[in-house]
Amino acid sequence: MSEKLLYTKEHEWVLVKGSVVRVGISDYAQNELGDIVFVDLPSVGDVVEEGEGFAVLESVKAVSDVYAPVSGRIVAVNEALEDSPELINESPLDKGWIAEIELDDAAQVGDLMNEQEYAEYLKGV
Amino acid sequence: MTVRANVPLIFERSTPGRRGYRLPELDVPETPLEELIPQEYLRSEPPQLPEVSEPEVVRHYTQLSRLNHGVDVGFYPLGSCTMKYNPRVHEDLVSLPGLSAIHPYQPEETVQGALELIYNLGEHLAAIAGLAKTSLQPAAGAHGELSGLMVIKAYHNHRGEGHRNEMIVPDSAHGTNPASCAMVGYKVVEVPSDERGGVDVEALRKLVGPNTAGLMLTNPNTLGLFDENICEIAEIVHAAGGLLYYDGANANAILGIVRPGDTGFDVVHFNLHKTFSTPHGGGGPGAGPIVVSKELAPFLPGPVVEKEGDRFRLVMPEHSIGRVRSFYGNFLVYAKAYAYILSHGPEGLREVSETAVLNANYMMNKLKDVFELPYDRICMHEFVLSGSGLKKHGVRTLDLAKRLSDYGYHAPTVYFPLIVDEAIMIEPTETEAKSTLDQFIEVMRQIAKEAEEQPEMLTSAPHNTPVKRVDEARAARHPVLRWRKA
Numbered sequence: 001m002s003e004k005l006l007y008t009k010e011h012e013w014v015l016v017k018g019s020v021v022r023v024g025i026s027d028y029a030q031n032e033l034g035d036i037v038f039v040d041l042p043s044v045g046d047v048v049e050e051g052e053g054f055a056v057l058e059s060v061k062a063v064s065d066v067y068a069p070v071s072g073r074i075v076a077v078n079e080a081l082e083d084s085p086e087l088i089n090e091s092p093l094d095k096g097w098i099a100e101i102e103l104d105d106a107a108q109v110g111d112l113m114n115e116q117e118y119a120e121y122l123k124g125v
Numbered sequence: 126m127t128v129r130a131n132v133p134l135i136f137e138r139s140t141p142g143r144r145g146y147r148l149p150e151l152d153v154p155e156t157p158l159e160e161l162i163p164q165e166y167l168r169s170e171p172p173q174l175p176e177v178s179e180p181e182v183v184r185h186y187t188q189l190s191r192l193n194h195g196v197d198v199g200f201y202p203l204g205s206c207t208m209k210y211n212p213r214v215h216e217d218l219v220s221l222p223g224l225s226a227i228h229p230y231q232p233e234e235t236v237q238g239a240l241e242l243i244y245n246l247g248e249h250l251a252a253i254a255g256l257a258k259t260s261l262q263p264a265a266g267a268h269g270e271l272s273g274l275m276v277i278k279a280y281h282n283h284r285g286e287g288h289r290n291e292m293i294v295p296d297s298a299h300g301t302n303p304a305s306c307a308m309v310g311y312k313v314v315e316v317p318s319d320e321r322g323g324v325d326v327e328a329l330r331k332l333v334g335p336n337t338a339g340l341m342l343t344n345p346n347t348l349g350l351f352d353e354n355i356c357e358i359a360e361i362v363h364a365a366g367g368l369l370y371y372d373g374a375n376a377n378a379i380l381g382i383v384r385p386g387d388t389g390f391d392v393v394h395f396n397l398h399k400t401f402s403t404p405h406g407g408g409g410p411g412a413g414p415i416v417v418s419k420e421l422a423p424f425l426p427g428p429v430v431e432k433e434g435d436r437f438r439l440v441m442p443e444h445s446i447g448r449v450r451s452f453y454g455n456f457l458v459y460a461k462a463y464a465y466i467l468s469h470g471p472e473g474l475r476e477v478s479e480t481a482v483l484n485a486n487y488m489m490n491k492l493k494d495v496f497e498l499p500y501d502r503i504c505m506h507e508f509v510l511s512g513s514g515l516k517k518h519g520v521r522t523l524d525l526a527k528r529l530s531d532y533g534y535h536a537p538t539v540y541f542p543l544i545v546d547e548a549i550m551i552e553p554t555e556t557e558a559k560s561t562l563d564q565f566i567e568v569m570r571q572i573a574k575e576a577e578e579q580p581e582m583l584t585s586a587p588h589n590t591p592v593k594r595v596d597e598a599r600a601a602r603h604p605v606l607r608w609r610k611a
Contacts, residue, residue: 035597
């Protein structure tokens with residue numbers, strides 16, 4: 001099964017693995033937020049709606065919502081973030097993943113940007 | 126004067142057996158503790174208290190106080206916090222025994238003067254707000270918000286409209302606004318700002334509906350901008366059956382110029398510790414009175430003071446949401462605010478706001494060529510710059526804030542409001558002289574130059590303070606909140 005990495009305008013990344021997507025925040029986003037000191041994770045089984053906040057990141061600067069890039073059900077969360085929120089700063093695209101969502105509708109991810117498009121988008125931010 | 130950062134803890138100064146007091150000989154027979162207090166309440170070992178002499182205690186806390194920055198030490202332009210000077214005469218006043226030596230359990234007839242003070246202060250605040258009735262009970266701004274929203278909720282419930290559960294809050298709002306909504310069980314509906322920094326009126330039109338409980342607005346808002354569409358905004362919210370809540374955090378800009386009630390607000394809170402110059406910071410005590418319209422007055426938290434003939438009585442409003450604070454709130458704070466209002470009078474209060482606005486505009490115009498000014502229009506009592514231009518030098522607003530400590534200034538509010546990238550929110554207040562403003566402007570310009578020429582001066586700042594840069598992330602991730610004996 002092929003994996004592809006996509007981005008949202010709100011600076012979340014989405015790694016599509018068949019009907020399940022893994023979600024985190026981009027390197028740009030972690031850099032803007034600064035040191036993350038607390039992560040409020042969703043619970044496995046929660047139903048999330050595209051565009052709504054499903055996790056909360058608290059940095060030394062501010063508290064920010066992480067918006068669900070897709071609608072679906074939470075099937076896994078990165079519990080390591082509870083004790084080590086700094087993983088998001090150190091490894092935003094890998095060890096700092098936040099949750100996995102099972103898609104309601106596989107077509108949903110069509111609207112997201114690929115890496116190149118996101119790089120272009122950042123130039124205009 | 127040397128200020129040392131490594132002040133030992135009071136526990137570390139302890140010497141076994143050292144005492145700071147001498148008690149007189151007992152003139153009654155000594156009774157063993159075990160006979161006076163039931164066994165279950167007695168300690169099995171003595172408490173671990175520091176054993177120090179009186180001068181050691183005094184020197185310890187005096188040294189600690191010298192590590193602080195306060196408005197009595199230097200300029201404190203912390204935006205949205207209104208860190209104005211607190212006149213010393215207020216301290217004199219509240220030490221009068223008629224104010225300081227009374228007890229909340231005293232019968233009403235023995236504290237008529239205190240009740241009169243509470244009543245008169247409420248009347249003055251109502252006049253300033255342009256509304257009907259005040260409750261002084263809430264102990265702080267956010268507490269005022271919570272109490273005000275509870276009043277709104279009680280009003281809707283009373284009218285059989287308890288289904289209204291949505292509170293509209295602008296994206297520039299203080300974080301306390303959505304937090305207060307959550308506390309009363311309201312759903313927060315965010316309204317975006319328009320390109321002039323005010324509420325996006327067209328977006329608001331689409332957000333109101335049958336479930337709208339109200340709108341919370343800070344005016345001037347957190348960008349320091351007066352929302353010119355306030356009357357239209359009020360019409361939209363009222364037409365949908367909602368009420369308007371005025372967050373008084375920025376009321377220092379409008380005294381004697383605009384009465385929030387005249388622009389459609391139904392509930393107002395004031396921060397006495399901001400606008401009315403009672404001491405502020407370090408945990409208060411503060412006071413966040415709420416003033417409401419005639420329709421909402423029966424729901425106010427109580428007790429409130431009513432005047433009957435020439436007597437003053439404590440009364441619970443008819444449909445009161447109840448008590449929100451023990452006894453009558455922070456009474457001596459009221460006394461200071463009352464003195465402030467009386468000593469200024471209506472003309473003086475208007476002058477406070479005019480000068481606060483003038484000072485902010487002066488400073489904004491002297492800084493906008495070196496820092497970005499995202500909303501370039503006449504500001505009110507504060508303004509918001511962006512430090513985003515520093516990024517190209519590898520410097521951030523946080524570094525500028527740290528560097529200001531080196532020059533003896535408290536930093537402005539930073540990274541707020543959230544809608545401005547790398548925000549720097551500056552509120553000079555009316556109590557600062559032009560020379561102070563000029564010195565601060567000069568230092569800000571100097572720091573901007575340093576960012577360009579020697580950015581490491583900023584990124585490793587502060588250099589001249591007793592404590593150097595602290596690891597904020599580690600402090601937040603692994604807070605050590607109390608001392609424990611090793």
